[in-house]
Amino acid sequence: MADTDGPTTGELTPPDRTLMGPGPSDVHPRVLRAMSTPLVGHLDPAFVEIMDEVQELLRYAFRTENEWTIPVSGTGSAAMEAAIGNVVEPGDTVLVPTNGYFGGRMASMARRAGGGVVEVEAPWGEPLDPDAVADALATHDPDVFGFIHAETSTGVRQPAVPELTAAAHDHDALVIADCVTSIGGVELRVDDWGIDVAYAGPQKCLSCPPGASPLTLSDEAMEKVLSREEEVRSWYLDLSLLEGYWGEERSYHHTAPVSNVYALREALRLVAEEGIEARWERHERIAGALKAGVEGMGLEMNAPDDYWLPSLNAVRVPDGVEDGEVCAELLDRYDLEIASGLGDLEGEIFRIGCMGHSARPENVIYVVTALGDVLESMGADVDPDAGVAATRRALR
Amino acid sequence: MADTDGPTTGELTPPDRTLMGPGPSDVHPRVLRAMSTPLVGHLDPAFVEIMDEVQELLRYAFRTENEWTIPVSGTGSAAMEAAIGNVVEPGDTVLVPTNGYFGGRMASMARRAGGGVVEVEAPWGEPLDPDAVADALATHDPDVFGFIHAETSTGVRQPAVPELTAAAHDHDALVIADCVTSIGGVELRVDDWGIDVAYAGPQKCLSCPPGASPLTLSDEAMEKVLSREEEVRSWYLDLSLLEGYWGEERSYHHTAPVSNVYALREALRLVAEEGIEARWERHERIAGALKAGVEGMGLEMNAPDDYWLPSLNAVRVPDGVEDGEVCAELLDRYDLEIASGLGDLEGEIFRIGCMGHSARPENVIYVVTALGDVLESMGADVDPDAGVAATRRALR
Structure with a gap:
């Protein structure tokens, strides 16, 4: 066969940056080394063991005992959409904040999942006021309340999280927390604080390359997911299917990003070693x-x-x-x-x-x-x- | 603060496997090395240049001139759902094959996108018969026809692709081809064969770790995506938003999996070097x-x-x-x-x-x-x- 000439792309030589932006952050050499470890198959018994270890390490970083704690095969936004797309059913009302960029993203994802969106207002650069949240919960009686624990667009940490979750639970709303920029860097206690669903990014305070992103759900939240009337709108992010891979059965769903899981494991080991x-x-x-x-x-x-x-x-x-x-x-x-x-x-x-x-x-x-x-x-x-x-x- | 003891997980020491399964395949040492390259930011001008190079290299591997050629931030199934979820609109009729595992997945994704699914039958282990496809097209008049170029579940290569695409175009159906196990390993000519949308996996014949997955769309297919009446049901995979990041604007959508893009670049360089x-x-x-x-x-x-x-x-x-x-x-x-x-x-x-x-x-x-x-x-x-x-x- 006559050969078609391919592009003559040169060697990969990116500049040597110091990363002090909103992520990715500088990656620890041990994590980079883990990234370059030769792969095993995604159904290899050795990989199943690694999956278990990663789940245990993630529970430690989230401060949770949730069985349903996994890395989602994508970047932080994939974990975010997995959280929202599974928990929000068509017809649900979802309460989201307006005090930053990521509340808007939450709203867009909730709408695409078939939810109706209502808002609790606060200016960009301010946290949510627990009284305003309580009022919004009373007014709208939402099924789901989402908030941003650490707003990457404004540099605001949401204080008083237990007050927010208690108010939501008084109205039987499940709470989804965006912990992308808090996990591993800022106090976060998923269980103690009564957070039902939390998602995060690996490339912020975990200093892991993006590609496999932390997600945890309480039994109650997972029960809602598993008793949905309509299928989740994404096959890729459907937790009722992922349950077969990460749960007892270990059946094939999709090919896990093996190297990213290796890297996340090493990044989380560093967290555990430091405390x-x-x-x-x-x-x-x-x-x-x-x-x-x-x-x-x-x-x-x-x-x-x-x-x-x-x-x-x-x-x-x-x-x-x-x-x-x-x-x-x-x-x-x-x-x-x-x-x-x-x-x-x-x-x-x-x-x-x-x-x-x-x-x-x-x-x-x-x-x-x-x-x-x-x-x-x-x-x-x-x-x-x-x-x-x-x-x-x-x-x- | 009193410290909570973390898990005492040991060093990452997976076994040294030879990978001759359905993927991931053995990764070339140069690609593993690229994986461990320190990161730059996903909006860094140096990364934008790398994105351009990856797009050019992907076009070469797909044999296409399609401007809309990108790596999707996820594994092959994410690229699959990006293809189907963007091209299929609620109410569309989608024709899928029954001759293997991945036709069934295509059907599930098409349904979740709001499409109605009709089937062209062939037994597992057989390719599609162009006459049967033509009949199904005439009977169902679908908006989209999807087929599997290389069926990983049966080891069957679909011959006569140009006949299938010509028949589909006679009925004004867009053609989506699953090229997960063909790209870079088996003759595949997206443009010459009239394929409108093709997706692939990096961890098969490209021998790249999974995590960033090839996708290409013709202008006509992208036109359908950009003129949708309803938003795509996934925010993460919405190509009208990804267009802002991979297109002229370079605006933030989500954090690209930088290391996986590095690896894909190196894997595709090896393809171009070999021809x-x-x-x-x-x-x-x-x-x-x-x-x-x-x-x-x-x-x-x-x-x-x-x-x-x-x-x-x-x-x-x-x-x-x-x-x-x-x-x-x-x-x-x-x-x-x-x-x-x-x-x-x-x-x-x-x-x-x-x-x-x-x-x-x-x-x-x-x-x-x-x-x-x-x-x-x-x-x-x-x-x-x-x-x-x-x-x-x-x-x-």
């Missing part, structure tokens, strides 16, 4: 030094301390500079990724992650130094040296 | 040696030569042995994976893959030797030495 509470404490301490640094140079955090999210620091863009230019300059001159704002906060904030393996003194010192330098060079009214000094003191 | 036609030829030659070996030892192929699928060899289980026991023994004694049959062919066939980096002389010699030995030791009427000799001669 989950120690890890939360580390994030608070290291992100505290980052916060001290940006405040020390004269910048302002977008979120008050009461609901500051250590894993995602929203910093107000100072006068006189354009956020996109600052991010581009940091990438260009420092090989350093941070991100600009989204949606209602577009142009108003920088989003600086402090997640997992990126939540280290060297990363925080670097980002404070580089950001101060770039802002000063662009004419912003900042004191870079005071910022670096504040970070150094906070890290003591 | 696509040379690669098809290699699969036919190496799988031919495998076929010669199993026939030489006295076993029978399930599919006649006319529609034998080199990448997946369905071999009849000989009298006197139990297929599951043979597979377990091969895994146990030889660290070698092959698979048993599914569905209508459960207990009747072995499924022996010969895909990508697994389609090498050493793998084929090994599987013929080991299979012959295990079958003989279990009392089957086979001549292992004749099998090995036939393989050796065929590899000359």
